[in-house]
Amino acid sequence: MDFLEMDFDPGPSGDADSDSISNTEIDNAASLPLDSKIEVIEEPQPCCSKDLNKEMHTESNNINKLESNVKSKYLNFTKTIPEPIAKKDTGNTARAEIKMPWSCSLSERTRTAKSLRVVKRHHSSRGELSSPSESGLNGDATITNLTSFHNATGKILIDDKNSVGTNIEKNMIWTHQEACLKQITQVGPSACGATAVLNVLNALRFPIPTLERVQECVNTKLRANSSPLTEYLLSRCKAGCTHRDLIAGLYKLSDKRIYSRFFAMYPERLVNLQSWLGYWIKNGAVPIATMNLQKCEGNVPDSWHHQMIFGVGPEGIYLTNPLECVDPEQLWPQLSSESVLMVRTEDVISRWDPKVDLPQLMRINDVRWKELNVVGQIAKVVRESRREARVDYVFTSHIRIPAEYQAGVTLVIDINSPAFTLLRQCPELPLLQPDYAASAL
Template sequence: MEAVCEQQVHGGDDDEEEEEEAGADEAMLWSFQEALERQTLQIGASACGATAVVDVLKALGVAVAPEEADRCVQTRLRRNESPLPDYLLSRSEAGATHAQLIRGAEEASKGKVMGRFFHLHPRRLVRLIPWLARWIQNGAVPVATMNMQLAVPEGEEVPDAWHHQLIFGVAPNAVFMTNPLDVVSEGEVHQRLCSESVLLIRREDVLQRLTPDCCLSSLSDSQSDPRWKALDVEGQVRQMALDEQQEQDPPKLTHIKIPAAYSSGITLFVVRQTELGQELLNAPELPLL
């Protein structure tokens, strides 16, 4: 009888430990229904960053008009009517970087809200779900900056851009995000959060802007960013044009790869004048794998 009681007691301890462990992997800013009602849908072209900032401030108790958030974030637009070299330059920086989101949230909240970015590329030694859960439980609001051109489901078209999404909750092997409302597996999110700063540009977007008088050499001569030369963007465009002339079917290149202004990772936003704000400032960088 004593042995049975002892087993029951131990079993209870194990159950409590399992519950605690499960709890470490779960945290929600909003329920799914609340997210459905409260999320802000994309407020304009390339404005996923400003859209995320609106919801960050909302979650932290600061109301701001979408137009004001967009002004503060300073969303950059694609120059669709430009010649190819300038078009590609505009594509490499269209939208916003995490630094613009941090500045934008700070300005729009009049200094009340601060943010800090954590790089996830190169790969970091971190268990993503428990790390996010702990910060969310303490009151932080995460925004993911992801390369959506990675982890593309088989049969689906490669997306056209990177994306900022507010994370309103996590559960074991699940990340809940807004704009659009989505539940994504940890593995899928981790792949998109661990990316080189590059962007794929579709074949048709290149060829329709490639004119005989196009000065491709300017793609390699950029003094401000040597990655254009390192990636041989000029050579990629010439190869794509050659494929077109030779009517390669299927073409060798469906996309060209260009440098991107964005870094993949997580920005955590908190109210500045709090213990959590101080903790965020003092938190160590995530260690490299």
């Protein structure tokens, strides 16, 4: 089959365990027929946000159209941030590039660091953030893994004169001490989204609802850890919540007094994260980052993550749950990731059974399951599990499945804020065109 790229060496038949599943069964699993009718289910529109799902698949083919739509409006900025003024496109004038307060050049944009150090966030196999030094709401939370964050007196230990980002203005929602006292840490399994929502409500000085109410409004989904393989993988792709759930939850929990807008960072955007985030924080918005933690070097974490951002400065970007200050170049690959989740091989093998309904994965109305050849990946790791260990053979550590999450930043603001109109009507962040990116390297 064309969709199954079985690029692994099946090995001699003598490697198979006579008591385990047969080669024929694995081969049959790998040669399942494709459903000729493939339909993609469109997700419902989020509350107070734009639907960006279609943009992910069509933006690269519609860049000119996007530019035309964006540049047909001109925003006249003043200190009071008035309503945008529509400008008619007569077709006779040359297209002028829109300059937003956060616009940047190619040389100023945030890009991926050459070395992706691991940012430890203490995730367990159940998707829980379990930092031993964070104790939740009792005010005793401490900052972990941050020797350069602050000392006992709260003073920054980084020398700003030697810092790369010395021209970055410092804008904070909370001070370092306030963050230690006010931040809310992980409230349950796969509940980083609900935790981020609680932190945002706290930052915007809204009443803090009960945990049951938050879980209900955010619609946190758990992993089906005790289910068969197919059900387990389906639960993994959507465990926790998406930015749409965050937007809907904040809207309900604030009695419609909060507006949220998601800005996708994939495909990669032309933006300076510190300047962009700093502008919105200065004007009353609270950001929530949705990141693929698996974009790192070393040990691969087991999940994506939502974190409220409580400030930016020359030192980096400050996040809650856990409290940390991260260099934007280290954060960028996690914020601009494609929607893919890596599942550990041992989690697949431990749930494998010859009776597993693999065709169920091929009947999903999401073409990405076929594009990633998930069934072929499963067949490969099951076959590898029956091989004898050899020094020159590298076993597959993870399989890749589609994820419902989108990487990016959700900006949250009170509707009474002067910047509300601007946030609602400003254009999307510009796409970083491949030819421009290559020329700037």
